Amino acid sequence: MKYIEPVKSIVLFLLVMLSIALTFTIWTYTPDYRYIEQVESKEILVGSQKNFEDLIRPYKAVYRFENGFTGTVSNSVMKDLMKMWRGWNVFDLRIDSNLSANYMNEMIRTDKRMTVFFTGEIPFSVLSTTFQFTDKELPETTFNRMIIDWSHYANRELQVFFVSNSSATSMRAHVSIQNAHQFMKNIIEPAEKYGAFQEIERENATSLYIAKDTIESVKYTYFINDLSPELFKNVLFTEPNIVRSNMESPIEKYTDGMSEMTVDTNFKSLNYVYPAAESSVSIEPSKLLKDSFEFINEHGGFTADYRYISLGMNQNQIDYQLFLQGLPVYSDQLIYRMSTIWGDNRIFHYKRPYFSLDIDIPSEKEIKELPSGVEIIDKIHQMDNIMVSDIDELTIGYYLTQNQSLHIFTLEPCWLMSRNGKWTRVTPELFGGVKLGLE
Template identity: 35%
Template sequence: MKYIEPVKSIILLILILLSLTLTFTIWTYSPNYPETDTPVVDISIAEKKKMEEVVRPYRLLISQPDNLKGSNSLVDINSVINSMKNWEIGTVKLFSNNTNVQQVNELINQPYASTLFFQADVPIESYGSILKFVDPIFPNTSFNRLVIDWNSSDAEGTEGEKNSSQGLTLYFISTTQNKIYSADVSKEDINSFSEHMIKTANAMQVYTEIARGGKYSIFTTGNPEKIVQYSYLIEDIDINRFKDALFNIPSLVVRRSNPVGSGEQYTDDNALMTVDPMSMRLNYVLPSAEGQFLGKSSELLYNSLSFVNEHDGWTDDFRFSRMNKESNQVNFQLYFEGLPVFSHIMSTEIMQSWGSNRVYRYNRPYFTLNDQPFSSKDIELLSGREAYELLSLVPNQQVSMIEEMVQGYYLSRDADQPLFTLVPSWYYLVNGVWIRLSPEDLGGGTFGLE
């Protein structure tokens, strides 16, 4: 009997050890499941872009005492912006709360000033990711003209003008809000920048100001210019890549013919994507996301850029061109060789409408331009001044309503061959709409000469 208690203790210890061993085995057990080949969906369509690659000016204007030079070349524009990246820009302050046309025209025209023109009002806070501002707190405002006053010490100054000892000044102008904000730049930057501006201006086109009395001046080319007309083979992007990028579970998406016409529909229980092969446009709608975006304009622009970056959707040179905060809509215009591309038959814009937390509607082209053109030839366009003067002779045309004039490309599609043609043309802006100045507008006269 004296051995019963020790035996019981040994048995109990063994049971405890077995229990601990089984518990540890259960916790650490990992079954060997058979390997399966799960396909990884590649939603990379083209490339990602930074803010500075999408929020780009369409024109650079350099004013000197004896001339006015301009350019839409990305090389010239980037050279100015890249120089500005090294600056330390001071606090952005209100300069004029109710500016007038004359004040804006004078700022742009003053000697030793460079102006960057933007197609849409850019939130100043968004531009804070491109340039280096000392003060990270920005006013909740936007601009569409950025004037760089680099007035040199040897200029014939007038009262109120700056000289080189005072450094550079930036003027953020909004012609839609009639406001101007300004910021100073440290004085050590002015000499090298002045030399760079003079050198850049020497290689640029002669521009002219069309003053219009009580209206913002139009700055345009002073001489005729040869621009290349291109033809490209049509290259469409596999629509399945957009399907995989936009739908949560692509394998559940059903494809069927569009019941109201040509094209196709892609749908699941939540979203619908329609495809129009004539305009080569897709339209994606997520009804559950419809709502009001409550963020600032800078947040809306950032979210729109990020959304396209999520599927590497920048297929060509698209630039921020429009924002409607009331409808939460952001547009990006197709550009080619520094000129905007418009069309009545083809899709040339990326459009997003935002809901409360994500994109509600996404409308865009699904084609891209090849690297090598199929054919090309030179077209000589009239100068901007000549085009404006001819337009003023067109019956029933109120030139006073024209807000801007730019060179652009008209994108047409060959009915018999898979070809795009980019035709150099003049465009003018009226009530937010770009209108092509065609030979028919001029009564059949010559518009461009081969």
């Protein structure tokens, strides 16, 4: 019994030492890590992503000189204009409200002014990505025309008006330019040689500005590139693996029980709805346009030259239209617009084409001559069912048709007329069969 206590002490000492050794081992242990490859989820893109400025582009510019108006719809000129604006220092903003149609017409016909036309009412605050404003807070107003007065360019200063037809308002401002000589040489002097334009005055309405001479344009033929509906299924549905499909040509339906995507193979259109997101709360224009752009751009949805054309705050709707060579495209055979309706913090409704223009066929190009805008207006004046005062715009564009057997699209130059936000192709039938150069 006399050895029990010494044995206990020895055992206790050993246990303490073992505990210390294990603790030290744990503290100092460094495992032999093997490299674990990080597998990131792939971002699904149906097309290339765009810059916001690509969607906010003018389609026409009209210049007032002493001898009258000149104008152009050249895509390259519009790009040069936007390049010129980048970095402009805009200051001394003032709002003019309740402008009459006659006053807005007078603003444009004043000598030494150019007017740039946009396809839709643009939220003023989105210009902060293009211009440099001295004002920290920009008003939540919109505009669809930009009037630039160069009468005092020698002082390195321009006066600019951002005019809204729909609200009859104008944001007046000044711009300081570093190189006035370059502005005149690159922007104003070439405009003196552009084609002649004519102002079509209308009672109690803003004027139309159209080409006085016949116009040559190119007919294009493209191979079709169909975008896979499966790509959009993977983009739009949260869990694509549980999506059920029902293929009954020409309509294909996809659903996960919460949302539905419908594909019309005849019109090459795709329609997605998430009913639970429906909302009646209006969103301010700048945020609405930003949310719509980011939603589409995240999956590369601007698969061609789509331009922002309209904003409907009552439904939180944004529309984009297909353009080619800077001119709007219209069709009664195929869908040619994209639209989004924003809901409760997410997309509620998304409608779009699922085709893109793939390859231009050079051998199929053909020069077409169209009558002048003045001739078209003269014919409309003779009609009983269309009033010139009801026309929102009259412009050159393209009429899109498809040949399904050859899998090609044809884009025919034509005159397009916009009324109440809807485009119509100007055809011989519209004028009672008189061809007038329209084919």
